[in-house]
Amino acid sequence: MDIAVCTKQIPGPDVPSAFDESTKTLMRSGALVLDDSDSYSVEMALRLAEQAGGGEVILVSMVPDGATAGLRTALAMGAARAVLVSDPALAGSDALGTARVLAAALARTGAELVLCATESSDGYTGTVPVQLAELLGIPAVTFAKRVELDDTGVRVERQTEAGYDEVVCPLPAVVTVTAGVVEVRYPSFKGIMAAKSKPIETLSLADLGVDPALVGVLGARQEVLSIEAAEGRSAGTIVTDEDGAAHERVLDLLVTWGVL
Amino acid sequence: MDTVVLVAETRDGSPIGHVLEMCAAARKLASGVTAVVWGEGAAAAAPFLGAHGVTRVCDVGDIGDALPPPRVAAAIAGEIDRGGVDAVFAAATYDGRDIAARLSARIDRPVITNVVGLELEGDSLVSSHSVFGGSQLVRARFTGAGPAIFVLRAKSFASEEVGGPPPEVASASIGELAETDAARIVARHAESRSGPSLDDAKVVVSGGRGLGAPEHYALIEELARLLGGAPGASRAIVDAGWVPYAYQVGQTGKTVKPSVYLAFGISGATQHLVGMKGADHIVAVNKDPAAPILAIADLGVVGDVHQVLPKLVEAIKAKS
Structure with missing residues (x-):
């Protein structure tokens, strides 16, 4: 049985979160990496495929600019191939626009089980x-801490x-x-080497038949009015616990604040 | 505005606190407030919801072992079909977020998440969003055809009892759901937890990776118990499996607003800060002087958690 994993490529953790002043969307500069949150669903998919005794793990992802570095990480872990939707019109897509594109891409994989992270580490909409x-038109079970396949489908501890x-x-x-x-x-060295030649099928919105007006900034139907410092x-006070008596200051404050 | 529909989650027959906050937010914007409730006996909450400004309750009824999102989203879509619905509010809970997402794809409207403020400007709704750990506030206008769907952060709006009359209660129309409703709960496991919940606790004591090892979390629980508070955790140690997800304070966990928040071994990633910076008082202990949490604390202690925490526990025990 084939398992699809939706993966997001995001700026590395060393890149501070910021807004692009001109587009007022999240800055996505620098090299993209596999979202750490996705590494768990990729791992889970690999284990389930191994336990099922066959079937491929297929990655599905979207970017505006053809980036693949994050996908290569997941391929190196053991995923068989990837379907990447790449189109400049995808820039600024919101969650529903993203779901629309991934749904169209997933339909081409034939996978019966679709795994995702609970939310991305940069957008957090979930x-x-x-x-x-x-x-x-299918069911969803969210916040799984354990997933097993059986004869009737999937069994999840939610x-x-x-x-x-x-x-x-x-x-x-x-x-x-x-x-x-x-x-x-x-990823093993062998996995990393193998990942270089694993297939990444790159598709445009036109290939998928998705209307560009439903995705990107247009599809998001939101206009950012202002971004201000909150x-x-x-x-407050910062003290260094040199004399080993800092707990007494905490205690005093707890009394002052009426907790003790 | 005409009507706001609320995703009104109840627990043991009473609306969760977050729903009452949404009542207050909705009442300020709209003349009608419809609460969609589900679960056996949930409709009994109608008079209480009325007192908080709800004018109509739409009851999905007992859902048995099904997961709520498909049916509740269908019920909201039914309310929207009646006309006059300008916005839908959901709470940022496990089910609230999933219901908002189901509804969004079903009626082709975006979900606008992380909302901490809402106001009407002319005919359009402007939402405020706290981002990057609360350091910046983004204001955005919804530009599409309504109704817009908003997921509100807990403790962003103050609940207020206004003494409204009991609202009318209508049965929801669900219609055909087919495969989307196929998941079934076959067993429920509740972990016993004594003391106040994170949502309601006046004192929250949280631990993070700086505790070093899972067994050190026991001191966090002990301090919370001594202070009559609730233990919490950073995402790092929840992800590491030290404590259950229900303990997580932060953007993807609970938003807490206690009188006093004590953080031990938590650096203060934006993910965490957004969930606790609304506390009246904050004490943070961290060995790294550059830890961001120290900068927002009333008292920041640069020191060894393994020294300060046990000494504090002992000192409180000696006092009582």
């Missing part, structure tokens, strides 16, 4: 996976406010994987 499921629920769901389905729930493998907290 709505793409369920929007994707609705566009595909995090809840109180603990977790065991959820069963027939395929096809979208499942979002919580960060940290599996140990992510490091009202900050006034600076």
Whole structure:
């Protein structure tokens, strides 16, 4: 059984988050890397495919400019191939626009199970996976901490406010994987070398038949009016615990604030 | 504005606090406030919702072992079809976000997330968003055809009881959902947690990677217990599996607004700061003088968590 993983390539963690002054969208400068959040869903997909005794792990991603560095990382981990939608019109896409494009790309993979992270590390909206499921007309189970395949479909332990629920769901389905729930493998040297020649199918919006007006800045239907520094907290006191008595200052404050 | 529809999550028959905050936000903008509720007995919350300004309750009813999003999104779409709905508000909870996402794709309207403020400018809704750990505020206007869908951050609006009459309660029309509704819960596991919840606690004591090892989290829990507060955590140690996801404070976890927030071994990534910087008082202990959390604390201690934390616990025990 083939498993698709939606992956996002984002600026590296060393690039500070900032807005592009002219477009008022998130700056995406410098080399892009595989979103760390996605490494868990890639790992989960590889394990499920191994346990199922076959099937490919297929990456699905979108960028405005053909970038592939992040995809190569996931290919080096063991994914078989990637479908990359690359089109300048994608710049500034919101979550629904993104879901639209990924849904069209996923339809070409034939994968029955679609894994995603719970949210990206740069945008944090966390709505793409369920929007994707609705566009595909299939169920979604979010916040998985454990995923297993069985005869009837997929069995998921889903995090809840109180603990977790065991959820069963027939395929096809979208499942979002919580960060940290599996140990992510490091790509081996062999994997890195093999990744260089693994296929990345690059498609434009026209190839997919997606209307450019529904994606990018136009599709987002939001106009940024202003970006301002928020009202900050006034600076407090910083002390160094040289004498080993800093806990007494904390204690005094707890009394002053009426906690003790 | 005519009507705002609220995704009104209830727990044990009462609306969660976040829903009451959304009631207050909605009432200031619109003449009608419709709350969509689901679950066995949830409609019993109607008089309470009315007191907070809700004018109509749309009841999805008992959903059994199904996951809420497909049915609740269908119910909201049904309310929108009745006409007059200008906006939909959802809370940033596990289910709230998924319901907003289902609805978004179903009615082809964007979801606008991370909202900390909303106002009407002329006929259009302008939302404020706290970004980059709360250091910057983005204001944006929704330019499409309504209704827009907003996911509101907790504790961004103050709830207020206005003493409205009990609202009318209508049964939701769901229609055919087919495969989207196919997932079923076969078992529920609740982890027992004593003391106040993170949402309501007057004191929150959080730990981060600076604790060094999972077993050191026990001191965080002990301090929280001694102070009558709730233990919290940074994303780093939740991701590392030290504590469950429900403990996470931050952008993707809980937003807390306690009287006192104590942070041990947390550097203060923007992800974390946005979830706790609304606390009245903050104390942070970190060995790195450059840790961003020290800069927003009333008292920032540059020191060893493994010294300060046990000493503080002992001193409080000695006092009581």
